[in-house]
Amino acid sequence: MFQLNSIALLQFKNYTNRNFVFPEKVVAICGKNGVGKTNILDAIHYLCFTKSYFSSSDAVNVQQGAKGFRIDGNFTRNGNDENLVCILRENGKKEFSVNGELYDKFSKHIGLYPCVVIAPDDAVLITGGSEERRSFIDALISQLDPEYLKQLILYNKLLQQRNSFLKTAAERGALDESLLAVLDEQLIPAGNFLFNKRRDAMVAFLPKVKRLYTDIARREEPLSLLYESRLLEASFEELLQASRQKDIALQRTTLGVHRDDITLQLGSQPFKNIASQGQRKSLLFALKLTELEVLTQEKKFPPLLLLDDVFEKLDEDRISNLLAQVCGEKGGQVFITDTNRDRITQHMEAIHTPFHLIEL
Structure with missing residues (x-):
């Protein structure tokens, strides 16, 4: 079993101080464009890869007016509870730790949290x-x-x-x-x-x-x-x-x-x-x-699967097929962002899959 149970964001992009819990295997994050849906996915990517998926510079992910950020995530992996923390200090130095142990090389983390x-x-x-x-x-x-x-x-x-x-x-x-x-x-x-x-x-x-x-x-x-x-x-x-x-x-x-x-x-x-x-x-x-x-x-x-705004240019059949494939019993934890709350709700109900809805 591999699941992200919760994440806490401090001065990360548009989040000053915000916690999210993920009690289900499928998490739908809904809201208008610009409210921070993709930012949650990027924070999850930081915890898995020690870096952003969407930008090459850590500094651009610091909340405007702040001088650093912190991402704190609690995982269950192979039956063990594990805490991952990524910190960007005011001096631009980045630190990454698992259960309080700091990495000397970030490359050692790659592949452990796919x-x-x-x-x-x-x-x-x-x-x-x-x-x-x-x-x-x-x-x-x-x-x-x-x-x-x-x-x-x-x-x-x-x-x-x-x-x-x-x-x-x-x-x-x-x-x-x-x-x-x-x-x-x-x-x-x-x-x-x-x-x-x-x-x-x-x-x-x-x-x-x-x-x-x-x-x-x-x-x-x-x-x-x-x-x-x-x-x-x-x-x-x-x-x-x-x-x-x-x-x-x-x-x-x-x-x-x-x-x-x-x-x-x-x-x-x-x-x-x-x-x-x-x-x-x-x-x-x-x-x-x-x-x-x-x-x-x-x-x-x-692995975790992060689907960012992928439904906008898909017809209804393709959306249903995709969700049925990745949200089935053999699938892992899936995070989905969408601007349309009703659309994602209808599709998840159609494939009879429990999901947790986060509205921003």
């Missing part, structure tokens, strides 16, 4: 560039494998060092080949580790996404999903050697796992170019719900 978010801006997974889909892959595997996250952090650090070295060499007009070789030797093992983990994960993951997309769309479509990496064609060492002169000229590392992608196609054309709004939404749900399924299988309990 969570999946579906929000309107997630459409960039379908319409955006490769970075968005890479981040999605990384977030999934990092929740499953702590060593993956460790190697990802290392790779990004080494990549930044290599790029800085290339830029400095260009500015000085002199390149130390031996030092570049050392950087390559350090970068290659981390890159190979990430590639092998991604390749193996995607071999199992992408067919599941395709099957779920078909279920959601309720018809067969010529959808193609492929993991794309230049390391499928050659070793990382060979790629770095082949691109060395180009890297020197452009002052950055042009090949490597930091360029990996998932190619999405419908027939022979890019999915985003010809897919309808409904098809895009269906593929987004398929990706996210497959993530939910994989995490459930690996963790032996379902």
